[in-house]
Amino acid sequence: MRHAGRARSAAAGALLLCATAALPVPDALAAGTPGPYGFAPAATSVTGSPAPAGAKRLTAGTTYRSSLPGDTAVHYSLALDATTDTYVSATAAPAPGSTVSAGEGIKVTVRDAAGRSCSLDTETFGVVRSARPIAAWGAREISADRPRCKTAGLYDVVVERVGTPVSAPDDWDLELYVVSEPALREPVAAEVPEAWNSRTPVPASGEPVAREGGSGFASAVPVGPGAWGAGIEPGGTLFYKVPVGWGGQLSATAELAAADGRGGYTTGALSLTLYNPARGFVDDVSANYAGREESAALPPLPPVAYENRYAGPDRIAAMRFAGSYYLVVHLASEVADKFGEGPFDVALRVRLDGSEKAAPEYAGQPRPDDLFEAEPADLDLGGVTGGPATGGTPGGDGHGDTAMTVLAVSGIGTGTALLAVLAVWRVVARRRLGRS
Missing domain, CATH: 2.60.120.380 (Jelly Rolls)
Known part of the structure; x- marks a missing residue:
C-alpha cells in the first residue's frame, strides 16, 4: 500500500536521471577501475567458526561481512521454522590483481542438525581466470523430496574454497546475504x-x-x-x-x-x-x-x-x-x-x-x-x-x-529538481572518489 509514494518517487527519479545524463562525468568516475569489493554499508561483521559447534547465528533479511581462509571451511548457523524457505548467498571477493586458477572457487552447503545435506552449490572462476567477485548460494527448501530438511531447528551453513593450492594464499573477503521466502497460502503442484x-x-x-x-x-x-x-x-x-x-x-x-x-x-x-x-x-x-x-x-x-x-x-x-x-x-x-x-x-x-x-x-x-x-x-x-x-x-x-517511462513530475519544480541533481551528484562523486 505504498504505490502512490512509489509513483511519485519514480517520476522524480526519472527527471533526476534525465538531468544527470547531460552532466559531464569526471574521469575518476567514468571507468570501472579495479578496486575492493563494495560491501553493503550496514553489513554486520561476523566470524566463521571452524566447526558447527559455536557457529554464529545468521538472520534472514541481513547482510554480513566475513572472511574466507584458503585452507579451512567456515561454519554459520540458521534457526529455521518448518514452513519457510531460506537462502544464503556467499560472495567471495579475492583481492584485485591476485592470482586465481580456472578450477578455483567457492562452495556453499546447507546441512541439517544430523549433518545431512539440504543443498550444495559450487561456482569457480572458469575460463575467465581473473580475480573477481563470485557468488554461490545454499538453501533450505520445504520440499516433498527433501523430507529431512522440513523440520524446524538449527541448520549448518558451510562455506569453503575449492581448487585452492595447498600453499594457501591470502584470505578472501566474504559477504553473506540471507533471505527468506514464506510458504504459499495454497500449495501449487510441483x-x-x-x-x-x-x-x-x-x-x-x-x-x-x-x-x-x-x-x-x-x-x-x-x-x-x-x-x-x-x-x-x-x-x-x-x-x-x-x-x-x-x-x-x-x-x-x-x-x-x-x-x-x-x-x-x-x-x-x-x-x-x-x-x-x-x-x-x-x-x-x-x-x-x-x-x-x-x-x-x-x-x-x-x-x-x-x-x-x-x-x-x-x-x-x-x-x-x-x-x-x-x-x-x-x-x-x-x-x-x-x-x-x-x-x-x-x-x-x-x-x-x-x-x-x-x-x-x-x-x-x-x-x-x-x-x-x-x-x-x-x-x-x-x-x-x-x-x-x-x-x-x-x-x-x-x-x-x-x-514505465513517464517524465511528468508532480509537485517538484524545475529549480528544486536541479538542486537535487547537483546535491546527489556531489555526494556520489565524493564517495566514489574517496573509494578510489
Whole structure:
C-alpha cells in the first residue's frame, strides 16, 4: 500500500536521471577501475567458526561481512521454522590483481542438525581466470523430496574454497546475504511451467547511454531495457540490477569495443554473469578478445515464475523470483598484457519480454520485505535514460511500457529538481572518489 509514494518517487527519479545524463562525468568516475569489493554499508561483521559447534547465528533479511581462509571451511548457523524457505548467498571477493586458477572457487552447503545435506552449490572462476567477485548460494527448501530438511531447528551453513593450492594464499573477503521466502497460502503442484519461447532474442539496439556500474551487489546500479555504456579497466567489475516482474523474460548482452590498433589475444576476456534477487547464480557467459569488437550474450532464459523451481536445470530453477536481477560485467586483468591499461568501452544491452503474471499468494512476508518486488522507481530509471530497446517489457507492446517511462513530475519544480541533481551528484562523486 505504498504505490502512490512509489509513483511519485519514480517520476522524480526519472527527471533526476534525465538531468544527470547531460552532466559531464569526471574521469575518476567514468571507468570501472579495479578496486575492493563494495560491501553493503550496514553489513554486520561476523566470524566463521571452524566447526558447527559455536557457529554464529545468521538472520534472514541481513547482510554480513566475513572472511574466507584458503585452507579451512567456515561454519554459520540458521534457526529455521518448518514452513519457510531460506537462502544464503556467499560472495567471495579475492583481492584485485591476485592470482586465481580456472578450477578455483567457492562452495556453499546447507546441512541439517544430523549433518545431512539440504543443498550444495559450487561456482569457480572458469575460463575467465581473473580475480573477481563470485557468488554461490545454499538453501533450505520445504520440499516433498527433501523430507529431512522440513523440520524446524538449527541448520549448518558451510562455506569453503575449492581448487585452492595447498600453499594457501591470502584470505578472501566474504559477504553473506540471507533471505527468506514464506510458504504459499495454497500449495501449487510441483510441475515445471509450460513451454516458453527459447529463441535467441535480438539484443537491444541503439547508442549506449553512459551508466557507471556499482562495485558490489549493494551498490548495483539500476537499469532497464535499453543500451548502457561504461568505461572499464582490466581487472574491473561492474554491478547492475534489472527489475523483472512475474512473467518477465530477461535477456542481456555485453559488448567490448575494439582496441586502438593493438593486436593480441586474450581467452575469457569479457564475462557477463546473472544472479537472481537472492543473489543466487543463474548463468554466465564469456568472450575471447583479439582487439576487435566482441560480445557475450546470455543464453535464452525462461520467464520468471514460481514454478521454475521444479525444473531440472539449475539456470532455469534459479528464475523463481520476481525482483532485482543482477548483471555483473568483468574485464579480465590479462587484457592489459596485450591491449594496455584502458579504460575500454563496454556496453550492456538489456531486453525485457514476456507478459505480466499475477504474483503468487504468499502466506507471509519475505525477508527483506521488498525482496520479490520489481520496484517501479527502478523501472523508470532504466526506461527513461537507456538507448532504445527492441523488446517490450512485461505487459508492454514490444516498444516498452509507457507507464514505465513517464517524465511528468508532480509537485517538484524545475529549480528544486536541479538542486537535487547537483546535491546527489556531489555526494556520489565524493564517495566514489574517496573509494578510489
